[in-house]
Amino acid sequence: MESPVFDRADFIRLTGMLGAGLALAINVPGCAPAAGPSAKEFAPNAWVRIAPDDTVTVMLGKSEMGQGVATGLPTMLADELDASLQQVRIEFAPPGSQYADLKMGMGPIMITGGSTSIADMWIPLRTAGATARAMLVAAAAKQWGVDPASLRTSDGVVRQEGSDRRASYGSLVAIAATLPVPANVPLKSRDQFTLIGKTGKTAQRIDVPNKVNGKSVFGIDVRVPGMLYAAIARSPVFGGRVKSFEATKAKAVHGVTHVVQVSNGVAVVAKNTYAAFQGQRALNIVWNEGPNAHLNTPALFAAAEELGRTRKNERVALLKGNPGHVEGRVFEATYRGPLLAHATMEPQNATAHVHDGACEVWAPTQGPTAAQEAAAKAAGVPLERVTLHTTFLGGGFGRRLETDFVTEAVEVSKAIRGPVKVQWSREDDTQHDFYRPMSVNNVRAVLQDGKVVSLSHQVVQASLLRRALPRLMKNGVDFSSMADVVDVPYRIPNMRVTYIEHENGIPIGSVRAPQANWNDFVTESFIDELAHAAGKDPLAFRLAMLPAGSRSARVLKLAADKAGWGEPQRPGIAQGIAHVFWGGTYGALVAEVSLQGKMPKVHRIVTAVDCGTVVNPDIVTQQSQGAANFGLSAALSGKITIQNGRVQQSNFYDFTVLHMADAPPIEVHIVPSSEPPSGIGEIFVPPIAPAIANAIFKLNGKRLRSLPFSDALA
Amino acid sequence: MISIIVNGEQRDVDVAPDTPLLWVLRDELNLTGTKFGCGVAQCGCCTVHLDGVATRTCVLPVSQAVGKQIHTVESLSSDNAHRVQKAWIAEQVPQCGYCQSGQIMAATALLNKTPHPTDAQIDQAMTNICRCGTYGRIRAAIHRGAAEA
Numbered sequence: 001m002e003s004p005v006f007d008r009a010d011f012i013r014l015t016g017m018l019g020a021g022l023a024l025a026i027n028v029p030g031c032a033p034a035a036g037p038s039a040k041e042f043a044p045n046a047w048v049r050i051a052p053d054d055t056v057t058v059m060l061g062k063s064e065m066g067q068g069v070a071t072g073l074p075t076m077l078a079d080e081l082d083a084s085l086q087q088v089r090i091e092f093a094p095p096g097s098q099y100a101d102l103k104m105g106m107g108p109i110m111i112t113g114g115s116t117s118i119a120d121m122w123i124p125l126r127t128a129g130a131t132a133r134a135m136l137v138a139a140a141a142k143q144w145g146v147d148p149a150s151l152r153t154s155d156g157v158v159r160q161e162g163s164d165r166r167a168s169y170g171s172l173v174a175i176a177a178t179l180p181v182p183a184n185v186p187l188k189s190r191d192q193f194t195l196i197g198k199t200g201k202t203a204q205r206i207d208v209p210n211k212v213n214g215k216s217v218f219g220i221d222v223r224v225p226g227m228l229y230a231a232i233a234r235s236p237v238f239g240g241r242v243k244s245f246e247a248t249k250a251k252a253v254h255g256v257t258h259v260v261q262v263s264n265g266v267a268v269v270a271k272n273t274y275a276a277f278q279g280q281r282a283l284n285i286v287w288n289e290g291p292n293a294h295l296n297t298p299a300l301f302a303a304a305e306e307l308g309r310t311r312k313n314e315r316v317a318l319l320k321g322n323p324g325h326v327e328g329r330v331f332e333a334t335y336r337g338p339l340l341a342h343a344t345m346e347p348q349n350a351t352a353h354v355h356d357g358a359c360e361v362w363a364p365t366q367g368p369t370a371a372q373e374a375a376a377k378a379a380g381v382p383l384e385r386v387t388l389h390t391t392f393l394g395g396g397f398g399r400r401l402e403t404d405f406v407t408e409a410v411e412v413s414k415a416i417r418g419p420v421k422v423q424w425s426r427e428d429d430t431q432h433d434f435y436r437p438m439s440v441n442n443v444r445a446v447l448q449d450g451k452v453v454s455l456s457h458q459v460v461q462a463s464l465l466r467r468a469l470p471r472l473m474k475n476g477v478d479f480s481s482m483a484d485v486v487d488v489p490y491r492i493p494n495m496r497v498t499y500i501e502h503e504n505g506i507p508i509g510s511v512r513a514p515q516a517n518w519n520d521f522v523t524e525s526f527i528d529e530l531a532h533a534a535g536k537d538p539l540a541f542r543l544a545m546l547p548a549g550s551r552s553a554r555v556l557k558l559a560a561d562k563a564g565w566g567e568p569q570r571p572g573i574a575q576g577i578a579h580v581f582w583g584g585t586y587g588a589l590v591a592e593v594s595l596q597g598k599m600p601k602v603h604r605i606v607t608a609v610d611c612g613t614v615v616n617p618d619i620v621t622q623q624s625q626g627a628a629n630f631g632l633s634a635a636l637s638g639k640i641t642i643q644n645g646r647v648q649q650s651n652f653y654d655f656t657v658l659h660m661a662d663a664p665p666i667e668v669h670i671v672p673s674s675e676p677p678s679g680i681g682e683i684f685v686p687p688i689a690p691a692i693a694n695a696i697f698k699l700n701g702k703r704l705r706s707l708p709f710s711d712a713l714a
Numbered sequence: 715m716i717s718i719i720v721n722g723e724q725r726d727v728d729v730a731p732d733t734p735l736l737w738v739l740r741d742e743l744n745l746t747g748t749k750f751g752c753g754v755a756q757c758g759c760c761t762v763h764l765d766g767v768a769t770r771t772c773v774l775p776v777s778q779a780v781g782k783q784i785h786t787v788e789s790l791s792s793d794n795a796h797r798v799q800k801a802w803i804a805e806q807v808p809q810c811g812y813c814q815s816g817q818i819m820a821a822t823a824l825l826n827k828t829p830h831p832t833d834a835q836i837d838q839a840m841t842n843i844c845r846c847g848t849y850g851r852i853r854a855a856i857h858r859g860a861a862e863a
Contacts, residue, residue, distance in 0.1 A: 214747015394812030629847025
């Protein structure tokens, strides 16, 4: 083998490459060796280490919140490495620019969101695996004194063709570690994949075994020696501040050790979680409620509608043709979308220990970089003095992109000079979320000869980017709020899309598939309205506006075909269809719906998805099912309302979510594709609501233009 | 001092008698497989078996568990040999996994009482919340567990 081009700086280091900060103070079973990289491991790059015992440790730059990255990402590396998933261990990477998500377009930061993980890592992880494999092959060739071209690899073993020479990867690490890192190692062609795209036992999720026996460590499960537990009383009104507080009763609670004021409220610290919660309730706090105390949901909608009418600060996001001057039948409608909470199953929490000018944090976070920065700021220590351990996440859905819970834990630890876990109650979690923005969408279309010749769509929403990344706004438009509005797939000659920012004091954030999870309801319901107005079948109407053979047309046809679209339905049941585009992925969903009293009942969901190359088909199926159920939950009853600046809902009895009895069977059909992979974790959140609404229109002739259905049908 | 029987062992804990069993298991005995989700017995993350009956422990004072056999998810098996754990793996149920301890304990209690539950019986017994939406696979895993009994 020719000596590959290499840089001296690329020489393999046996130890220390990844820094001592990796060492976990806690044991995370099934996740990482407790001690981090060992001196005898082979670590050719930031992504993989191979140990003498044949263990392949893959560093995860993304957070595992259920979406399957802890399996999908190692699959890509292990395939090129020719290792089996069974020998793979995973380890959550510490914050570092080498683990940044470049697909998100937010700079060199570690973040998990936007259904970008697999697409972002498709080339880097495969390259890391292929490079390590090439070095192990070179090591075997050197050891045996043979031509590397005569060597083959599979399941973590190098073999020589035509001889009985074989060596496990683990036996080769000492030699491999002395070899130069080759550049431009070729990747496999698709027909050479052994793991990517495969199903069955060898493709099972790596994280599942420890999720059926209680061993998986979530943020709430982190235990640090000497750790206390804290609960924080926060202002019931958004943005309110502590005016004064009285802690006698809280301190009297058995087990309470400290009561301290922090920037977000008053923390009660105790020897166990229950005492902290009891102390939290016993606090007597006078709040300075601030300017948001007057906020009310009806007035907020009225204000958004007024902005839409007066077009104050309306910004153009897309203009095509001349939509204002098109003759034909004009249709206009207004859609109204509610605030929505994330309601992750694991209430927010973080554990922190500030000591000796340093800060250690354990957090279920989707944004390690942001969490580290927040911790450094709260602790008053330099960034490099913050060690952040990412745990498993008990759901994310965008809530854990925020850093409020990290700041709180660090502040409390600093105040009490010891390790502490800040644990939120469900009520805290429901009332102090960063909600999906409420929305008013005004749509207008012109039909000529049964065809849409003009479409105008005005979005009135608070901006997600305004708070987080205002520099990414363009001409006053928050394009992150315009998914499934500016990028509708339908060929319409005249289009005008506008945006009005409605800043209103409500803390807002990204909720799974932002803001497609609302906008797609508007787009796909309104298209359906127009189909019926034109006297056309809703599927045929859509297909007539799509290029034949387009990915959108293919998923619509596939879902319709598998659902038996157009065939007679049982009495009282109708089918509705909707399209969605999100995270580079195309989806279509058919819902079979009946009305039972004043609520829709979904009997069956059929989805079709084109997410390019599929890394793990069962996880694609799993995510499609899960996302549709997440969207169904929001569609049926998901809403947050505000009265006098306070969230009116508090727990699962008044922020109701989907249960088993209302969860329909969900079929998933995957379009075979050799395109690069695209996102799968969110795609079917948006289209379930419009598909249901479109079915309901067939059942009772009523067009529902707001969510949730529990209100819209009342 | 309060004495309870957890996973077959007597455990003595120094807590107020009104402390919910959930927090005794998690914070005093470090059995963190049992999860906290809502604190009002709505979500079922905290489900364990009390004398074989699926019970939500976030609102159950520890004093009411005295003298009863308490079994947590850790008692099923640590090597996933229990038929319900096997069924959960075969159907690849968990996503985030946070609610699954409670789901598995609820399902195990159901199967112990009703070896071959119908879908309607599953709907009635399985009222635990899963925000990842794994319901269809939970149903399939319960049927699989029933078939393999």
